[in-house]
Each structure stands twice: as structure tokens, then as C-alpha cells.
Amino acid sequence: MTEQEVRRYLRQMKEEDSERAFHGFYDLCYDRLFRIACYYVKHEEWAQEIVLDVFMRLWEQRTRLPEVNNIEDYCFILTKNAALNYLEKENRRTTRSAGPLPETNDETESPEEILISEELFARYVKALDRLPERCREVFIRVREEKQSYLQVAEAMGISMNTVDAQLQKAVSRLKEALLDK
Structure with missing residues (x-):
């Protein structure tokens, strides 16, 4: 994904309300966002649903997107948050139907370890895209x-x-x- 291509699509989406530009943006970014969603939810069907929701939000925000400084990071964060929200909803749904809560694991990662692994994953995805x-x-x-x-x-x-x-x-x-x- 090149910055110039993305910026061109974002401008066209804002100025011309162009669905064709949105499709180009979608084609350029889908694989990357799908990999990010898959990383968090571990289910391809869920990841597809999450990425489609992210693109719906991006279309709704198309007039503000050209002002975003780093669209790559913005899309990453949107996808990550959408995936985490999806997992939370799924956990609530299964907790209600499953009965007692599962036992917690004492070896859970610290917030610092989670942040480091997320940053490393974000760098991996960017490097893979390049x-x-x-x-x-x-x-x-x-x-x-x-x-x-x-x-x-x-x-x-x-x-x-x-x-x-x-x-x-x-x-x-x-x-x-x-x-x-």
C-alpha cells in the first residue's frame, strides 16, 4: 500500500463521493486489515465480518479521512479495536450460554508484554505489505x-x-x- 495511492483514493472519496475510489481503497487495504483481524480473533469468518464493518465505518467517515496523518496506523487501530470489541461480545454471548466462568490462567501476559507483541505485530504487517x-x-x-x-x-x-x-x-x-x- 503506497501512501500516494491511498491519499488519492481518500481525496476522491471525499471530493467526488466516489464509490469507485472506495473500491480501489478497499482492494488496496483489505488483505492487510484481514490479517490484523485474524491475528486477534483467530477465525476467518469473524475477521471478514470485522473488516467489512471497518470499511463501512471508513466509508461513513470518508469526508474526514484525508485529514488523518497516518492512515495506515488509523486503519490498524480501527481494525484492532473492532476485533477486540467483537471478541468481547462473543465472550459475553458464550459466557451467558456456557454457565460458570472458565478458570483464569495465572500465566497471563502483562499489559507491557501485550503492548510489545501488538507493536511487533503491527511492524510485521507493515513490513509484509512492503x-x-x-x-x-x-x-x-x-x-x-x-x-x-x-x-x-x-x-x-x-x-x-x-x-x-x-x-x-x-x-x-x-x-x-x-x-x-
Whole structure:
């Protein structure tokens, strides 16, 4: 996601009330926001619902979006908060129907650990978005979707050596981006 593209879409959404610009913005940002939602809720169906809700809010706020300084962080926070709210509602719903509360785990993470892991995840998502398209696709298929090199090679129409090279490139760039800050 490039800043110039996003800014252009946001301006068109505000000035022209352009649904086409909104669709372009959606296409540019959906995968990233979906990964963020999935990270928090761990269910693809829930994540899809959350991201659609986030985009509805973004459309409703389209006149104010161009003034947002860092739209990437703004979208990340919107998605994170929507995911956490969704989890809270789901927990309330299951608590009411499940009866007694589950026992708490003494080994829960401290607020500081949670904040650090969230910041690290946000940096990971940004670094992943900055990878070249094929490199990113190979990485996601192999590391996140747990596909084999052969499956990825066949699905993308590339050799297994290319899959390996692209994966190594992705890992190297991600490591560099995460250790850089």
C-alpha cells in the first residue's frame, strides 16, 4: 500500500463521493486489515465480518479521512479495536450460554508484554505489505497458510526453486525490517 495511492483514493472519496475510489481503497487495504483481524480473533469468518464493518465505518467517515496523518496506523487501530470489541461480545454471548466462568490462567501476559507483541505485530504487517507482490504471496502461502512448496509452485505457476528463493528473500527482508527499529 503506497501512501500516494491511498491519499488519492481518500481525496476522491471525499471530493467526488466516489464509490469507485472506495473500491480501489478497499482492494488496496483489505488483505492487510484481514490479517490484523485474524491475528486477534483467530477465525476467518469473524475477521471478514470485522473488516467489512471497518470499511463501512471508513466509508461513513470518508469526508474526514484525508485529514488523518497516518492512515495506515488509523486503519490498524480501527481494525484492532473492532476485533477486540467483537471478541468481547462473543465472550459475553458464550459466557451467558456456557454457565460458570472458565478458570483464569495465572500465566497471563502483562499489559507491557501485550503492548510489545501488538507493536511487533503491527511492524510485521507493515513490513509484509512492503514486500514485492509475488514474494509476499509466497511467504503468506508457505508460512501462514502452511502450503507446501509444491502446492505453492503449482498454484502460482513457478518452480519450487523460485518458491524457495522468494521465501528466503521475504524472510530476509522481514527480519531486516523487524530488527531495524
